[in-house]
Amino acid sequence: MNHRFPLPDSLAELRNYVNGEFVATGKLFANVSPINGAVLAQVHEADAALADRAVKSAKAALDGPWGSMSVAERAAVLDKVADAIERRYDEFVAAEVADTGRSIEQARTLDVYRGVANFRTFADLVKVAGGETYDMRTASGHDVMNYTVRKPHGVIAIISPWNLPLLLLTWKVAPALACGNTVVVKPSEETPSSATLLAQVMDEAGVPPGVFNLLHGFGPDSAGEFLTGHPDIDAITFTGESSTGSTIMKVAAEGVKEVSFELGGKNAAVVFADADFDAAVAGVIRSSFTNSGQVCLCSERVYVERPIFDRFVAALKEKAEALKVGYPDEPGVDMGPLISKGHRDKVLSYYKLALEEGATLVCGGGVPAFGDERDEGAFVQPTIWTGLPDTARCVREEVFGPVCHIAPFDTDEEVIARVNDSPYGLAASVWTTSLKRAHNVSRRLRTGITWVNTWFLRDLRTPFGGAKQSGLGREGGQYSLDFYSEISNISIQL
Numbered sequence: 001m002n003h004r005f006p007l008p009d010s011l012a013e014l015r016n017y018v019n020g021e022f023v024a025t026g027k028l029f030a031n032v033s034p035i036n037g038a039v040l041a042q043v044h045e046a047d048a049a050l051a052d053r054a055v056k057s058a059k060a061a062l063d064g065p066w067g068s069m070s071v072a073e074r075a076a077v078l079d080k081v082a083d084a085i086e087r088r089y090d091e092f093v094a095a096e097v098a099d100t101g102r103s104i105e106q107a108r109t110l111d112v113y114r115g116v117a118n119f120r121t122f123a124d125l126v127k128v129a130g131g132e133t134y135d136m137r138t139a140s141g142h143d144v145m146n147y148t149v150r151k152p153h154g155v156i157a158i159i160s161p162w163n164l165p166l167l168l169l170t171w172k173v174a175p176a177l178a179c180g181n182t183v184v185v186k187p188s189e190e191t192p193s194s195a196t197l198l199a200q201v202m203d204e205a206g207v208p209p210g211v212f213n214l215l216h217g218f219g220p221d222s223a224g225e226f227l228t229g230h231p232d233i234d235a236i237t238f239t240g241e242s243s244t245g246s247t248i249m250k251v252a253a254e255g256v257k258e259v260s261f262e263l264g265g266k267n268a269a270v271v272f273a274d275a276d277f278d279a280a281v282a283g284v285i286r287s288s289f290t291n292s293g294q295v296c297l298c299s300e301r302v303y304v305e306r307p308i309f310d311r312f313v314a315a316l317k318e319k320a321e322a323l324k325v326g327y328p329d330e331p332g333v334d335m336g337p338l339i340s341k342g343h344r345d346k347v348l349s350y351y352k353l354a355l356e357e358g359a360t361l362v363c364g365g366g367v368p369a370f371g372d373e374r375d376e377g378a379f380v381q382p383t384i385w386t387g388l389p390d391t392a393r394c395v396r397e398e399v400f401g402p403v404c405h406i407a408p409f410d411t412d413e414e415v416i417a418r419v420n421d422s423p424y425g426l427a428a429s430v431w432t433t434s435l436k437r438a439h440n441v442s443r444r445l446r447t448g449i450t451w452v453n454t455w456f457l458r459d460l461r462t463p464f465g466g467a468k469q470s471g472l473g474r475e476g477g478q479y480s481l482d483f484y485s486e487i488s489n490i491s492i493q494l
């Protein structure tokens with residue numbers, strides 16, 4: 001079938017990549033387009049034996065050429081990977097667009113852009129990462145020198161989600177390799193394509209066999225579980241649902257494996273009456289509807305100070321109803337489909353639940369009718385609710401779709417308490433022109449990240465991660481180098 005947004009020719013079939021070889025298994029599952037439900041390609045699912053081979057190859061590669069490279073040599077390899085992604089930029093864009101139905105514009109300016117940036121950032125950071133030294137004199141008059149050395153952790157299991165496939169996979173692969181580890185990656189079954197291209201790029205960039213390995217498959221009783229439960233995995237970094245994180249943590253506990261988790265959220269946008277009104281409306285449209293609301297940082301909760309509540313709801317409704325939902329290449333398209341019909345069923349179940357919980361439907365709430373192949377896809381309407389209590393499931397549970405609930409508030413104290421009344425604590429955005437209020441409110445929100453008068457603006461040197469059920473640990477800058485290193489102290493009596 002000829003697709004309007006096909007995979008690049010180099011991805012006619014999606015195989016695993018183990019010890020420098022592409023491996024077909026013959027156990028296939030379909031990669032389905034969320035635009036029209038058509039099958040894009042067949043994917044070879046890894047079995048336990050292949051997962052074992054991948055981990056063992058990664059372990060062996062630690063003692064090969066990769067293990068003896070200097071920091072500068074490893075950084076140079078990462079820059080070659082970035083160069084190769086840049087050379088094949090359009091193929092990576094095509095892979096992300098085919099798998100997810102997102103706009104070409106977003107795939108170009110966010111997803112693949114960050115794929116390159118992640119490798120360049122950690123190639124640079126690892127070259128300037130220093131250690132610590134301490135001098136002391138013992139009571140008996142001996143001088144002692146202590147210094148730290150940064151060693152690789154070993155074999156890292158990297159398990160990534162479908163919402164920002166290349167961005168989130170490379171956000172982990174880049175620092176893991178920069179620190180001298182070897183990796184076995186398991187991308188989401190929903191988005192296998194850009195990870196397969198990345199394997200081709202690793203090959204081209206001269207990454208030694210066994211350093212980067214790719215397994216396709218699912219979670220339970222498939223590649224994900226075979227990987228996290230493997231005795232030779234030294235650490236696990238996972239991005240996905242909080243419930244999945246909990247499951248993986250139990251498996252990691254068996255072998256006392258170090259974990260880094262980037263999990264779910266139910267993020268809040270807080271709009272004060274003193275905010276730049278138009279900027280806040282534009283900002284919340286972005287923070288609630290980017291990537292069809294399928295970003296862990298999206299604001300599904302919006303709190304607006306009462307004096308501007310009605311005006312804000314009307315303004316956001318107008319902007320949401322004007323969002324262009326359509327094909328990836330349509331001029332000015334704002335939103336594509338959700339990742340799958342299965343995920344759409346989940347989102348639509350919340351659209352239904354909200355009405356049962358007593359919500360006022362401000363706009364959306366259903367499925368757009370295109371009258372063409374897209375009616376076989378996974379599209380939903382951008383949706384806004386008001387009128388729910390903070391105890392409603394739609395205000396407490398992550399929907400992970402293009403939807404937000406807007407509620408009024410009266411005081412700073414009230415809104416801080418309401419934002420913090422959540423099992424999640426990933427991100428928040430605060431819209432105010434008061435410097436004092438910006439600082440005082442932001443530092444009291446129990447989140448890993450708070451943006452003020454902006455959203456999803458990223459400096460890759462900063463700590464990224466969530467509080468409470470939104471994650472464990474921080475990645476970004478030095479935090480990534482620390483997670484992906486075994487830091488040892490050497491103490492010498494002089």
Ligand SMILES: NC(=O)c1ccc[n+]([C@@H]2O[C@H](COP(=O)([O-])OP(=O)(O)OC[C@H]3O[C@@H](n4cnc5c(N)ncnc54)[C@H](O)[C@@H]3O)[C@@H](O)[C@H]2O)c1
Pocket residue numbers: 159160161162163164168186187188189217218219220223224225228239240241242244245247248261262263264265295296398400426466470471
């Ligand atoms: N905090 C963050 O930075 C961040 C970023 C992106 C997405 N997310 C979260 O991810 C979720 C959406 O992604 P998703 O639906 O792919 O999440 P998911 O948890 O369903 O799956 C994530 C990955 O884990 C694998 N997996 C599932 N069960 C597993 C198991 N038992 N053992 C090993 N691997 C397993 C999946 O195959 C997939 O590759 C949302 O909750 C979103 O908030 C968080």
Ligand SMILES: N/C(=C\C=C\C=O)C(=O)O
Pocket residue numbers: 163164168171294295296297458464
């Ligand atoms: N981890 C990052 C983004 C996460 C987005 C969640 O969907 C990043 O920007 O590095």
